[in-house]
Structure formats: C-alpha cells, structure tokens
Amino acid sequence: MVGQSAAEGRKAGRAGMRLVGGTALAHGEAVRLDGVSIAFTLKGGKRYVAVEGIDLAVMPGEFVAVVGPTGSGKSTLLNAAAGLLKPAAGSVTVFSSALSGLNGRAGYLFQADALMPWKTALDNVAVALEPQKVPRAEALARAREWLAKVGLATFVDRYPHMLSGGQRKRVALAQMLIRDPEILLMDEPFGPLDAQTRQIMGNLLLELWAANRKAVMFVTHDLEEAIALADRVVVLSAGPAARIVGEFKVDLARPRDISEIRLEPHFHALYKEIWSCLRVEVSRAYAGGPA
Amino acid sequence: MRAVPREDDDVDDEPENAIVSRLGLLALQILVGLVGFAIWHVLTVYPILGAPKQIQFFFSTPVEVLKRTWMEMTNPEIWGHLWITLQETVLAFVFGAAGGIAFGFLFARNALLAAVFDPYIKAANALPRVVLAPIFALWFGLGIWSKVALGFTLVFFIVFFNVYQGVREVSPVVLNNARMLGMSERGLLRHVYWPSALTWMFSSLHTAVGFALVGAVVGEYLGSSAGLGYKIHEAESVFDVTGVFAGMLILTVFVIVIDTIVTLIENRLLVWRPQAGGQG
Numbered sequence: 001m002v003g004q005s006a007a008e009g010r011k012a013g014r015a016g017m018r019l020v021g022g023t024a025l026a027h028g029e030a031v032r033l034d035g036v037s038i039a040f041t042l043k044g045g046k047r048y049v050a051v052e053g054i055d056l057a058v059m060p061g062e063f064v065a066v067v068g069p070t071g072s073g074k075s076t077l078l079n080a081a082a083g084l085l086k087p088a089a090g091s092v093t094v095f096s097s098a099l100s101g102l103n104g105r106a107g108y109l110f111q112a113d114a115l116m117p118w119k120t121a122l123d124n125v126a127v128a129l130e131p132q133k134v135p136r137a138e139a140l141a142r143a144r145e146w147l148a149k150v151g152l153a154t155f156v157d158r159y160p161h162m163l164s165g166g167q168r169k170r171v172a173l174a175q176m177l178i179r180d181p182e183i184l185l186m187d188e189p190f191g192p193l194d195a196q197t198r199q200i201m202g203n204l205l206l207e208l209w210a211a212n213r214k215a216v217m218f219v220t221h222d223l224e225e226a227i228a229l230a231d232r233v234v235v236l237s238a239g240p241a242a243r244i245v246g247e248f249k250v251d252l253a254r255p256r257d258i259s260e261i262r263l264e265p266h267f268h269a270l271y272k273e274i275w276s277c278l279r280v281e282v283s284r285a286y287a288g289g290p291a
Numbered sequence: 292m293r294a295v296p297r298e299d300d301d302v303d304d305e306p307e308n309a310i311v312s313r314l315g316l317l318a319l320q321i322l323v324g325l326v327g328f329a330i331w332h333v334l335t336v337y338p339i340l341g342a343p344k345q346i347q348f349f350f351s352t353p354v355e356v357l358k359r360t361w362m363e364m365t366n367p368e369i370w371g372h373l374w375i376t377l378q379e380t381v382l383a384f385v386f387g388a389a390g391g392i393a394f395g396f397l398f399a400r401n402a403l404l405a406a407v408f409d410p411y412i413k414a415a416n417a418l419p420r421v422v423l424a425p426i427f428a429l430w431f432g433l434g435i436w437s438k439v440a441l442g443f444t445l446v447f448f449i450v451f452f453n454v455y456q457g458v459r460e461v462s463p464v465v466l467n468n469a470r471m472l473g474m475s476e477r478g479l480l481r482h483v484y485w486p487s488a489l490t491w492m493f494s495s496l497h498t499a500v501g502f503a504l505v506g507a508v509v510g511e512y513l514g515s516s517a518g519l520g521y522k523i524h525e526a527e528s529v530f531d532v533t534g535v536f537a538g539m540l541i542l543t544v545f546v547i548v549i550d551t552i553v554t555l556i557e558n559r560l561l562v563w564r565p566q567a568g569g570q571g
C-alpha cells in the first residue's frame with residue numbers, strides 16, 4: 001500500500017502526514033491516488049498527458065476541494081477516482097483495495113447534464129435504487145423524500161428539459177445521495193448557477209453532508225466556494241502534465257454558512273494564501289495554452 | 292396531396308408564433324384546397340385548353356371524382372380492399388420494425404459484426420426495392436405476404452439505421468452516470484439504450500409507416516387481386532382516369548388517418564421530449 005517510491009519522493013514535503021507507516025494510514029482512506037498519471041491518445045497518435053504524478057487521499061468524512069485552472073485535469077482526476085479512466089501510471093485505491101473497473105462505492109455528480117431525459121425527476125432518482133433491488137414502491141417513496149430534501153417536492157413529475165439548470169443539478173444530487181455512497185465525487189456541481197443559487201446549494205450540500213459525513217472530492221474553479229465548503233483545498237497546476245502544487249487545510253469552524261463565512265477575517269487570510277498559489281497557475285493556463 | 296410518407300415537419304403542429312389563430316389557419320388550408328378544386332373544375336369543364344371531352348379523358352373533373360369517391364366509399368367492396376391494404380401495411384411495419392430493432396441493437400452492441408456486415412447492409416439498402424416485387428410475388432405468391440415482404444425490406448432499413456444510431460449515440464455522460472449508479476448491462480439496456488433507440492425510431496416513425504404503406508400499395512399495383520393498389524391499377528388498365536383519381540383520393544384519406552394515429556401514439560410515448568417552441 002506504500003505509494004510508489006518516485007511519487008513518494010516527489011511529494012516528500014506534503015506526504016509527511018501519512019509517511020509514518022503508509023499501510024496503517026492507508027487503511028483509513030476512502031480513496032487514494034498514488035502517483036497517478038493519465039494520458040489521452042489524440043487523433044494522429046499523439047499522446048497528451050493531462051495529469052502526472054498525482055498523490056491525493058481523502059479520508060472518510062473529509063471534504064476535499066480540488067481547484068485549478070480550466071483544462072488542468074480536475075474532471076480527469078475525478079474520472080480516475082470513479083474508475084471511468086484507467087491511469088497510465090500509478091494506482092487508485094478505494095478503502096484499501098486496488099480499484100479495478102468502476103468504483104462501486106462512489107457516487108458521481110457529473111459536470112455535464114447526466115439525467116436520463118426520458119425519465120421524470122422522480123424516476124431519475126428512483127431508478128438509482130434499482131441496482132440495490134429496492135422494491136419499486138419503496139424506491140418511489142424514498143425518491144420523493146430525497147426530492148423534498150433538495151427542495152423539489154412539487155417538481156417530481158417534470159422531465160429534465162422542464163427543469164432549470166439548478167433544479168436539474170438538485171435532481172442529480174438527490175440521485176447520487178439516495179444510494180448513500182461512501183464517497184462523493186462532485187464535478188463543479190454548481191457550475192452553471194448564479195451566485196445566489198450557488199450559495200443556497202452550497203448550504204444545502206453542507207447540511208446534507210453534516211447529517212451523514214462522507215468522503216467528498218469536490219471539484220470547482222471557484223476558490224471562495226472551495227474554501228467555504230472544504231476541510232482541505234488542493235490546487236492543481238495548469239496542464240499539460242498537471243501536478244498538485246499546493247494543499248491547504250481550511251480550519252474554519254463548522255457548521256458553516258456559505259454566505260457569512262466569507263466575511264470572516266480568517267477566510268480572507270486563507271483566500272489570499274491559496275490564491276497566491278492558484279493565480280500563478282491560472283495565468284500560466286491562459287498564457288501557455290491556446291485553449 | 293401526397294400518398295407518400297412525409298419527412299418534413301408537420302403542418303398540423305401548433306405554429307411556433309401564432310401568426311393566425313388555429314381556426315383561421317384551418318380556413319386558409321381549406322381555401323387552398325377549394326381553389327385547387329376550382330381551378331381543376333374550370334380547366335376541365337370549360338373549353339379553355341381544348342375540347343372538354345378530350346381534356347376530361349385525361350384529367351376527369353373534380354365533381355366526377357368526388358362522385359365516384361363517394362360511390363366507392365359507400366360500396367362495401369372498397370372496405371375489403373382497404374382492409375387488405377391495412378393488414379399488409381401493419382404486418383410490414385411490425386415485422387420490419389421488430390427486425391430493425393433487433394438487428395439495430397445487435398450491430399450497435401457488437402462492433403465486429405457491424406464492421407463485417409457494413410458493406411452488405413449498405414449494398415442491400417442501396418438496391419431499389421421495387422425490383423424485388425416480382426421476385427417476392429414468385430416466392431410468396433400473389434396474396435398479402437409478397438406485399439408484406441416488400442414493405443418489410445423498406446421498413447427494416449429505416450428502423451435498423453435509426454436504432455443503430457440511437458444506441459451508438461447515447462450521450463456518454465448519461466451512460467457513465469447510469470453505470471456509476473450501479474446499473475447492470477441489463478439495466479443499461481432497459482433504462483438507457485432502449486429509450487434512446489426508441490427516440491430515434493420514433494423520429495422516423497412517420498417515414499417507416501409511410502414506407503410500409505408504399506410497399507403494400509406498390510406490391511398490389513404490380514400484381515395482386517385485392518387492395519387499394521390493385522383498385523388503382525384496375526382503373527388505370529381501362530383508362531378510367533376518374534377511377535384512378537378516386538382511388539388516389541381514398542388512398543390519401545387512408546394515409547392521413549394512419550398518420551394521425553401514428554402522431555397520437557408518438558405524442559403519448561415521447562412526452563418527455565422538449566416541445567418545439569419551448570426551451571431546448
């Protein structure tokens with residue numbers, strides 16, 4: 001279970017907290033990436049290395065936010081943790097066993113719309129229980145409960161195209177949470193929403209998470225949101241071959257209120273510290289890549 | 292008035308921005324029909340293009356055609372012909388759609404199979420199906436089955452290509468999401484591939500049903516002893532232009548009725564689809 005030596009060496013500074021007896025600590029980790037590199041083969045046979053040498057671990061009950069410039073490989077990392085992408089090098093470990101195939105213990109909230117357009121909100125959520133052999137009537141009842149929890153009690157019979165972007169995200173959230181997965185992978189879940197809705201959704205997410213703490217890997221490009229939500233913020237460098245360039249503990253008290261926490265002095269200090277790290281990468285992403 | 296399937300957008304859909312009210316639109320539509328009939332009437336009854344007797348031999352007159360149509364429709368014989376044509380159409384559609392769905396799924400889920408058979412399918416689809424009619428008559432006789440076979444070859448490929456496309460072009464995000472929800476291959480088939488394929492199939496439903504009817508009528512026309520195509524052919528063989536037009540009119544009404552039923556079924560099954568004019 002000890003990370004590969006190359007990866008371990010590169011990350012010596014950061015890995016300090018779990019260097020002592022890697023095996024013992026690895027035991028507790030919900031998901032762990034060790035020296036993960038992911039490459040895509042482009043048309044014409046060229047290889048594009050999106051992320052390289054990523055060491056990242058999320059403990060059960062821990063909320064980790066991943067920030068980085070656009071195109072840095074945040075979604076790619078989540079896909080690796082979900083088992084949708086196979087790393088070219090390195091390993092993915094889920095609750096101490098090597099991941100092969102899909103990560104069955106994780107729920108994934110995709111960056112793009114992923115609801116089945118031919119099912120109503122209710123059916124979209126209820127169908128998530130089908131693989132667990134939950135009887136249909138019970139699944140529907142529980143789906144109704146979850147839709148009520150995300151504030152969509154009166155929208156159960158709508159098809160996705162009749163819902164707003166924010167409502168669709170809430171359905172997707174309910175769809176993911178109803179299965180009660182041990183790991184939550186969220187890819188810019190509030191991406192397309194306006195500032196107010198983002199805050200409402202953020203508070204809703206924190207509330208749900210506080211009631212039932214899971215390991216969370218939360219991708220966002222919004223640093224304020226990352227700090228407001230997470231226990232730890234991980235900064236990804238600009239691609240290609242993006243690496244983790246910074247890792248910051250967010251020691252703000254919980255429970256938090258997204259809209260109010262931004263006013264705290266310590267929040268500002270954290271923001272400044274992390275931004276000084278992120279800013280370099282963001283400007284690199286725009287200067288370096290034609291993307 | 293077309294007796295062939297329509298591929299374009301429906302005329303009977305709600306206009307996106309109501310320029311005229313529904314009733315007003317209907318009045319305009321009827322007006323166009325009436326003007327058409329009026330021109331036809333004037334040109335065939337009055338000596339404008341030549342002697343009316345001669346003109347009428349080629350074009351008949353609307354009054355004659357309507358009279359004949361009414362006579363035919365009130366004669367129980369026509370219902371027997373319609374019934375035969377309907378049977379052939381429905382059978383051709385059902386078998387063609389079933390075959391198209393089965394093979395569409397099979398090929399879409401099996402890349403090797405699809406690659407191997409690709410040239411043959413393209414070749415078979417490129418063949419004008421009409422040339423098969425005499426062969427089918429030889430194989431299946433002059434009864435309904437040779438017409439069903441002809442309709443089948445038309446419907447099969449439309450449904451096949453659409454289902455194939457529908458299964459192949461399932462949104463990868465929707466698919467990955469369903470897989471992350473823990474769905475088995477069977478669950479994916481039922482909740483993702485099948486509905487997606489159905490959408491594509493329904494997008495071509497009007498065309499497919501239309502082609503089933505074309506297969507039936509063309510088959511009857513080329514060799515049979517019953518059905519609408521036979522009626523038209525019978526009238527044509529004795530230069531009974533009024534009879535031909537009356538047959539075409541009945542065929543048109545028949546097509547419109549079937550098409551309306553298809554639209555009703557489609558609207559029921561695809562309620563989840565964004566409506567035109569609504570937001571996408």
Ligand SMILES: Nc1ncnc2c1ncn2[C@@H]1O[C@H](COP(=O)(O)OP(=O)(O)OP(=O)(O)O)[C@@H](O)[C@H]1O
Nearest residue numbers: 040048050069070071072073074075076077221239
């Ligand atoms: N299937 C693919 N084939 C080739 N390149 C890909 C593929 N998927 C992603 N990439 C590349 O990998 C890099 C990382 O992509 P990724 O989607 O992970 O970025 P991201 O950090 O999530 O960006 P954003 O914030 O815009 O969502 C990008 O440069 C992208 O172009």
Ligand SMILES: [Mg+2]
Nearest residue numbers: 074075111187
């Ligand atoms: Mg992304």
